[in-house]
Amino acid sequence: MPINMGDIARLANVSKPTVSRVLNNSPLVNEETRERVLRVARENGYAINRNAQKLRQVRNDTVAVVLDFGSHRAGRIADPFIFELLAGVSESLSIRNQDLLLSPPSLTDVQSHLDLISSRVADGFIFLGQGEREPMLRDLARAGTPFVVWGGVDPKAPYCSVGSDNRLGGQLAGELFVQRGAKRWLFVGNIRHSEIRMRFDGLRAVAARHADVSVDHLDVEHMAYAPTYQQMGTWLRDNPPPDAVFAFSDTAAIAIVSAFRELGLEAPNDYSLCGYNNIPPAADFTPALTTIEQETHLAGAILVEKLMQILDGGKPKSSMLPTRLIVRQT
Missing domain, CATH: 1.10.260.40 (lambda repressor-like DNA-binding domains)
Incomplete structure (x- = not known):
């Protein structure tokens, strides 16, 4: 027995x-x-029997982490930045003896998230990236669902978010381009994402102070290397090459370098380039990428701490992490 x-x-x-x-x-x-x-x-x-043990508790000590599958082609996420964030969240949850549930791509609407809570599969959610889910996140907040978001920090949003100062990141890139004498700027990114839109707004704010500077925009629907490379190549065939490019991520910046090389153009001699995130390969890439750093080593702990506060009945405020320009070869 x-x-x-x-x-x-x-x-x-x-x-x-x-x-x-x-x-x-x-x-x-x-x-x-x-x-x-x-x-x-x-x-x-x-x-x-941990499952039976959880059923006897008010909470089941499980947090669902929701990735932005919709922003990546065929739901395949390959950006190292996302996995750095995920690793930080996982480590912080383990310290608190919390289980991590990686939510499936089918979790896309308010009701599916509410069902996960009501069925006691998870106590709350950590969203890694807002993507184009802003309306859904607002509805989820109004329904009283416990969650926090990594992404653009908007004081008017009805939920708690953690992220870099995306607008400042755009301004830092713009000020660098001004210092280098660039006049024709290109922003690459999907501005339907709130954090990426903030970066674009910051870049344009600097450009607006200089009458001889113009800013074009290349909308990249899928946040991955291949579609960015393809769309950048198409854009360069149809337009004069810019002398400065601000990319929504370092992965995108690496794809942009490859597309420019097809035309025989190299950074920094022919154009200036700034990425975003400061992923580990950025420093070792040739040429080494100039980028905007987000302190992801802090993000996981802060996201978990704020969700725990919400689960305990608190109302934590959103947090803006330090944001700085890392100047390298491009």
């Missing part, structure tokens, strides 16, 4: 509630008793 909690209590010479407290990491049990109970449990092959 499988050993149960009552058997553990008898063998360890303690009460059944004491065994329960030990298995739930209660601080009410002294260390000697805890070690004895755990030793007996291990020796007799007792395994905790």
Whole structure:
């Protein structure tokens, strides 16, 4: 017969509630008793049924992480930046003994998210990227769903978000282009994403102060290397090459370098280039990418902390992380 909690209590010479407290990491049990109970449990092959344990709790200690699958071609996400964020969130959740549930791409509307909460599959959500889900996120907030978002920080948004100062990032790129004497700027990115739109707005704000500067926009629907490379190549065949390019990500910036090389153009001699995120390959790429740094090593811990505050009944404010320009070869 499988050993149960009552058997553990008898063998360890303690009460059944004491065994329960030990298995739930209660601080009410002294260390000697805890070690004895755990030793007996291990020796007799007792395994905790964590699913049954969660059903007895008010919360099930599981957080669903939702990626922006819709912004990537065929739902394939390959940008290292997303996985850096995911790693930070995963580490912070593990420190708090929280399980991570990676939500499926089919989780796209308000009701599907509410169903996940009501069925007690997850306690709350961490969205890594707003993408084009802004209306859905607002509806989810109005429904009282516990969640936090990595993305553009908007003081008017009805939910808590964490992100870099995207508008400042655009301004820093613009000021760099002014210093380098560039006149024909190109912004590459999908401005239906709020954080990318903020970067575009910051770039245009700098350009507006210089009458001889023009800003074009190349809308890239899918946030991946291949579609960016293809659309940049098409744009260059139909338009005069710009002398400065601000890309929505470092991955996009690497694709842009490849597209320019098809025409025999190299940064920084023929054009200036600035990416975004400062992913690890940015410094080792040839030429090394100038970029806007987001402190992703802080982001995971902050996102998890704010979600825990919400689950405990708090109302945390949105946070803006430090944002700085990293000047390299491009």
